[in-house]
Amino acid sequence: MISTGEEVLHGDITDTNAAWLSRLFFEQGYALSRRTTVGDQLDGLAREIEHCSLTADIVVVNGGLGPTSDDLTAQAAAMAANTGLELSEHWVAEMEAKYARMGREMPETNLKQALLPQGAEILDNPVGTACGFVMRINRAIVLFTPGVPSEFKIMVQDQVLPYLKALFPSVVSQVCQRLYTFGLSESGISQTLSSLVVPEGVVIGYRSALPFIEVKVFAPQNCPNVSAFYRTIIEMLGDNVVGIGQPMLSEISGLLQENAMTVSVIEEFTGGALVNELHRDEACASLLKDGRFARDFAKTDKDLASLAEAHRRETNADVVLVVGGKRHEAVSVALAGKGAVWVQQVASKRQYSQSSYRTVIATLALDMLRRYLCGMPVFGHYESLSSLSSFSNERRTG
Template structure:
């Protein structure tokens, strides 16, 4: 089995100052293309540690991707570490010096001498072109592995991977391309899903995985690409997940965005407890953003004519007022926090629904807002799909509710 490793470099990555999106992107891409990673590590800007990690990976993997540390500054140590790991010297590569000078000339500038460092590569290495930036990549054989060294800038890294690295790998190694089908759920627990899916018999080469990120749990089906049993297996899993399945290969937000766009509905929002969280979240989807007529974000002292009512009636009044005053098709409201929970209400041309829910566990404030925003969005999804607006949730308890169909 082909072993592929990735080394991310830089103190800012190691200490969490920036998120290592390059590693996540490469992991997903290589998995899909049949080169799943077997090891991923992060090393700071320390020459000895980096050289030792490159050497270790070159002895245990067949392919190694080293990301970052190819810039012109003193903390960019990857080329030097590669030379140490390979036990060779560094040499100035004239072709890359010329390429950098041309890049600066196109900008009407003279290349600083410090950039010469980016053309100092280990002896015997092969230049990997970088048409975007000044940091070339390079490839070399070290021990048992082919090691590819890439710039850390995401746009440069991705282009180099697609154009320089993947073609080499696909030419040299037999691939077993796989795919990952993602089923997004809301209202279920990981243990509950695992129990429900116990009856599923996986064909050879198939695996199930789970990813929990409040308030959703993603069921991942790993399978050989274009396998004839995939469709039936996914359908069986989806059936067991029931109407808690909120998105097939796309999250709830995208699912609702697709449904709202398809039907052409406009939406008005009113938020108390969530404090604008739902509004901000909806604007992450360009389709939903275009269909939000208006959003009211109300503080605890606002709208006394609504808050003076009983919680269910107050939230319904807010949803109805938001809908009518903004001439929207749909109204969605999240009420104030009560001693026994928070009300989420939906008003449509076909009826009105409100439920007072309490949580079965203690959430951090932001997570609590996310859960209730997701509940409101899921109520909307259910109505758009013609399903019962109130669904089952293992983390929420429905204290009381109102359902009036017109």
């Protein structure tokens, strides 16, 4: 894949298109062997297209198809293919129709977007004015796509993938099974799973995105051993697996709906992060009866427990989560359920920024909720957090 543009090359914008395409193509059986970025330099881009066309079977070029002077991809493609540019009357008509639907006249500058290398086949863009196109250069099929993410993704899914599947029908798609963990490190997970015998054709991947580690199991479609292998991974990682096939918040959402339970929240240290996270899921947001921010509302963990129980009675919520303030790097979190309350005080073993530490503590509170809803011990083990104290008036937690 070749990404284009000075803004991408110099880091002014993050190349999310490349990451998205890499993931999608791997799952579809078209694993990328190389990714590169080239600025808005005509000769340099033409040389890179030519180089990739001599070493790969498929090349995807992203960006540089707009109407401005720094959009040079079509011209570079023509140079790499040693051909000229020609005006596509078909695409001119398509652009004029798009502008007409908006009640506007098409600017003449947009004619540049219809200047394509001779012999190129158009890839439709139903969203914008930059058509894609495909052509053979040397040994490669080269596909040119717009840089705007919404346009790029639609074109890849509706045009590029069907084109490649028709061209290479024997390519086998990959199935990706995901699970999400909280409280484990990437190296710790790798060590735990090091004794596993990985079935032929199966690949384990990891993705760290604070506060979770996502474990991905890739396998060819109809791989006979992958389901059992996936279940073994879940068993080995234990109750630190907070989401199977979906993120933790989606798991919690399903459990709250299944049990028809409501939640209320009071938070100090997390500063609204816990309520904001619950609002990311429509069902969780609808089951959130109350969310408050307060300061210095509990001096001790017993005060926190009493407040959680009182707030549960006040709001008539099924479960209450309370996050206290940070005192000497320690934060206490309480959960009050029907006839029981749990409180634990933790401190970070790592040097987190304020924002990251808030995220971790908010996730700890949500994990306590998940465990409670699943009938598991509410207190878990987390590699990055020290448990300073904990108590409960419910026997099942020990």
